[in-house]
Amino acid sequence: MAMLDIIAHKRDGCTLSTTEIHKFITGVVNHTIPDYQTAALLMAIYLKGMTTQEQTTLTKEMMESGDRLDLSAIPGIKVDKHSTGGVGDKVSLPLAAMVAACGVPVPMISGRGLGHTGGTLDKLEAIPGFKVDLTEAAFIDQVQKIGLAIVGATGSVAPADKEIYALRDVTATVGSIPLIASSIMSKKIASGTDALVIDVKTGAGAFMQTEADARKLAKALVSIGQQAGLQCMAVISDMNQPLGNKVGNTLEIEETLDALKSQGPADLMELVNTLGAQMLVLGHQAPDLATARERLETALTSGRALAKFREMIEAQGGDGRVVEDYSLMPHAKHHLTYRAKQSGVVTKLLADEVGKAAMVLGGGRQKADDALNYGVGIELLKKIGDPVSQGEALLIIHHDQTGLDAATALLDDAIELGETASAPTLIHETIN
Known part of the structure; x- marks a missing residue:
């Protein structure tokens, strides 16, 4: 053949x-x-x-292309989280620390940026010294000791996905439901976790731009997981505008740390708490979602979640001082304030265009082997529904001159002012 x-x-x-x-x-x-x-x-x-059967077979073959991790030495119910990717989506970082601080082991295997979306591993590598490549033994040992690790897939876990993942990014095939489902679930099933919470994005900045496609993907993911014996559920969340206020690797670590100091943007924290509550219930550390939210809030206000994040940074070779001193991370040399050309209300702030703007500045990859500029990005000062006066600052472009004109043109297309608008609904649906 x-x-x-x-x-x-x-x-x-x-x-x-x-x-x-x-x-x-x-x-x-x-x-x-x-x-x-x-x-x-x-x-x-x-x-x-692909048919449902093709999709299931593809997932199984990708999973069986390598080893399946044995996490049985880690006590408790291990719960992981995955996002289908978005702009400004740093949810995994504060979420993992908060959930681990509540007693649920979080062995998180994450990915890198795809197209205009950011990658959790890329963000973490903005922290000096942080290592995302751990051996399986080191990964398991770290979760045993501190209850948390965020790493890239090892070469022996679903190696087929690693090869395919890089090509999807540069061949305009990222948005395929069968490819997304098989990529996510082959790694997650092979990673040996007991339960999984999936954040499926929908909207302008998501690979699933319609809610119908997002629901189709969410159901496919949950079905594959359940067939494999994994406790699995999905939340469909909005990605019509960027999540939080910062887009870019260092900028998103800064916002993560702000969130863990109880100073995070409202939309980011709502999604973190929604997903985190599900993780605590699946991990048997809360009897219901309301109690789970209370426990997450206590983990924040007590400082335990921030301490857990620092513990993970230092366990993976990173400089824990970044928790207090953001200047230790790479930053752009220049800042350009982007101002409103008229008065009105922000009616459109397209997440995909903002993500592309950050990418052309150097914060994302246009080719698989592109080097990242960790310091560049976009800082949003206004979001959908916010009033603005002519000449008022809408956002700040953090740049090193490369790609500035292209980024500005993309932002011109991303932003629209009108007479009235309300912020989009953040949580669309829950699929169990």
Whole structure:
């Protein structure tokens, strides 16, 4: 069976057999299939989709392409969280620390940025010395000792996904439901966690721009997880405008630390508490969601969550002093204030355009091997529904001159002022 035939089969809208999917994944892992053929099949899947059975088979083959972590040595119910990606979405960082501070072990395997969306690992690497690549033994040992670790997938966990993930980013195939579902669930099932909470984004800055597509993806993820014996639920949340007020790697670590000091933006904290409450209930550390929220708030106000985040930083080789001294992280040399061209109310603040603006400044990757500028980004001073006067500051562009004109043009398209608007609903739906 030639790879060319498999590509043609999917191109023509046919259902791939288990044998065909197995050959594809095996070839990816063994590097017997060239990248251009892998990219061709990814595009065919993006355009033609997959049946439920194909999707399940793809997930299983990707999971079985490597090892499955054994986390049984870690006491308690291990709970992880995953987001389908957004702009300004630093939720995993304060969330993991707060949940771990409440006694739920959080062995979190995260990813890097895809297109205009940021990656948790990229943000953490803005902290001097922070290591996201741990051995399996070190990962398990750290969660045993402090209840928390945030790392990239090791080479032995779903290695097929690592190869495919990088190509999706640069072949415009990120938004495929089968590819997203198999990528997320192959890693999460293989990571050995007991329960999983998934944040599925919908809106202008999400890969699932319509609520119907977001619901379809959420149901696919939950179904795959439950078939694998994983306690699994999903929340559909809004990504029509950036989450929080800061977009960019260092900037989002700063906002994470502000959040852990009880100074986080309201939308960020609402989503953190919504997901965190579900994690505490799944982890049997709260009998219901209301009690779980109270426990999360106590973890913040007592300082335990901030201390837990610092403990994780230092355990993974990072400089814990950043908790108090943000200047230790990389910062842009220049700041440009972007001002309103007229008076009115912010009626549009497109998350994808803001994300692209941060990317062209150097804060994200346009190619898989692009180096990041951790200090650049966008700081939002107004959001949808906020009134603004002509000449008033709407946002601050943190830049090192590269890409400034392109970023400004993108922001011109992202922002619209009108007569009236209200902030979008943050939590759309919960899927159990």
